[in-house]
Amino acid sequence: MGRKLLLDKAHIEGIRYYKTYRENGGYAAAEKVFKTMKPDEVTEEVKKSGLRGRGGAGFPTGLKWSFLAKPEGVPRYLVCNADESEPGTFKDRYLMEFLPHLLIEGLLISSYALGANTTYIYIRGEYAWIPDILEEAIRDAKAAGWLGKNIQGSGFDLEIYVQRGAGAYICGEETALLESLEGKRGTPRIKPPFPAVKGLYQCPTVVNNVETLATVVPIINIGGEEYAKYGTGKSTGTKLISACGNINKPGVYEIEMNISVEEFIYSEEYCGGIPNGKRLKACIPGGSSVPIVPANLLLTTAKGEKRMMTYESLSDGGFQTGTMMGSGGFIVLDEDQCVVRHTLTLARFYHHESCGQCSPCREGTGWMEKVLKNIENGKGKMSDIDLLWDIQRRIEGNTICPLGDAAAWPVAAAIRHFRDEFEWHVNNPSEALTRNFGLAHYADPLPVPAPAAV
Ligand SMILES: Cc1cc2nc3c(=O)[nH]c(=O)nc-3n(C[C@H](O)[C@H](O)[C@H](O)COP(=O)(O)O)c2cc1C
Incomplete structure (x- = not known):
């Protein structure tokens, strides 16, 4: 224990x-x-x-x-x-x-x-x-x-x-x-x-x-x-992690910062593995603002070392191959999850929550949601993927507060690691809505009925 x-x-x-x-x-x-x-x-x-x-x-x-x-x-x-x-x-x-x-x-x-x-x-x-x-x-x-x-x-x-x-x-x-x-x-x-x-x-x-x-x-x-003797390196002590998504035991866990990501996901003491024997696809380990990492880079760093639940190890490799500890909101995605749909859900959140003070964030988050919605709904073009990349790049670092970065990073990481999935949506427009990723696809709110004529 x-x-x-x-x-x-x-x-x-x-x-x-x-x-x-x-x-x-x-x-x-x-x-x-x-x-x-x-x-x-x-x-x-x-x-x-x-x-x-x-x-x-x-x-x-x-x-x-x-x-x-x-x-x-x-x-x-x-x-x-x-x-x-x-x-x-x-x-x-x-x-x-x-x-x-x-x-x-x-x-x-x-x-x-x-x-x-x-x-x-x-x-x-x-x-x-x-x-x-x-x-x-x-x-x-x-x-x-x-x-x-x-x-x-x-x-x-x-x-x-x-x-x-x-x-x-x-x-x-x-x-x-x-x-x-x-x-x-x-x-x-x-x-x-x-x-x-x-x-x-x-x-x-x-x-x-x-x-x-x-x-x-x-x-x-x-x-x-x-x-300071608890934990390792510059990750001293213990950290609370709220774990959710496709795991057997969602909840709040206190970990000493010296265990591996693999132990955290698969051991009975913590998340207890992935339901129905499904495979791990990806994880957002530090709350919605940190970059998503695919399973291969999550369990092992690009240097081939075991990825640990520490500030240093989670960010090892920078955003190219790593991510961040962030606030410790650990979201696990199994093989059935659609990364495009998840990214759209997050983009919708940041668009809704942007305070509107800085135009790159106010306008950019809305455009990211719009373009992602098109791709997810089978109405996207291949150039939209590059457009999306361009929009997030213009938000990052160009706002008063880091909400802009928080909105840009998930989009950048999703394209960086799962570009093939974005392309699949563009190439298979008729299947994009029906492909079974395990959960219902993002749906628009029901249209508001027109007022009755008087
Ligand atoms: C958009 C946005 C939302 C944030 N939300 C929280 C929050 O809910 N709780 C929190 O402690 N810090 C949040 N932060 C970070 C705080 O600005 C601040 O860094 C933190 O409260 C400092 O406390 P700490 O040094 O104990 O981490 C947020 C930052 C941003 C940019």
């Missing part, structure tokens, strides 16, 4: 509630911090741990914290990014729903380290039932003296507020999130200035993912150096 640091107590009945969490070692890390550590020492431990942000980019958390500006008399904020809207990613939901006090304890320790007296949890609107769970946990933590004024006699004050989003994927991008938190339309800001200098209400702000902040608890409990 793989070692666990975040979900080790998830099986305990009632762990969602303060009493049970506390009886099972909860808030011991916070106690240790308030009794024995100065704020900078907490940041030092996080640096030693090698923790990388779990929201997608994998930026070193301790380093990010050390960038926080500390001008005299200006408040600082910590914002917990719980927007989790990336298709395939649902690990933060699990943490918030079943281990809310782990997150509250992580926020408490992190806020202390950063000198933030007000902390926000920005949660996606579709997680409609979770704010109640978080607010109950905040109330109970406050009643037990872990929030409010002069916490545990330390002189440190903290309030945590939960803010619901309204269902926009772009509000997961940290500066769009801050705009939304300020009550404005959620469009990304031009950087610099970075949030560490001018963030929420133009004050220094750290934005971190739910899992990142929850992980601060085991880091303090066992110490940064000990934490």
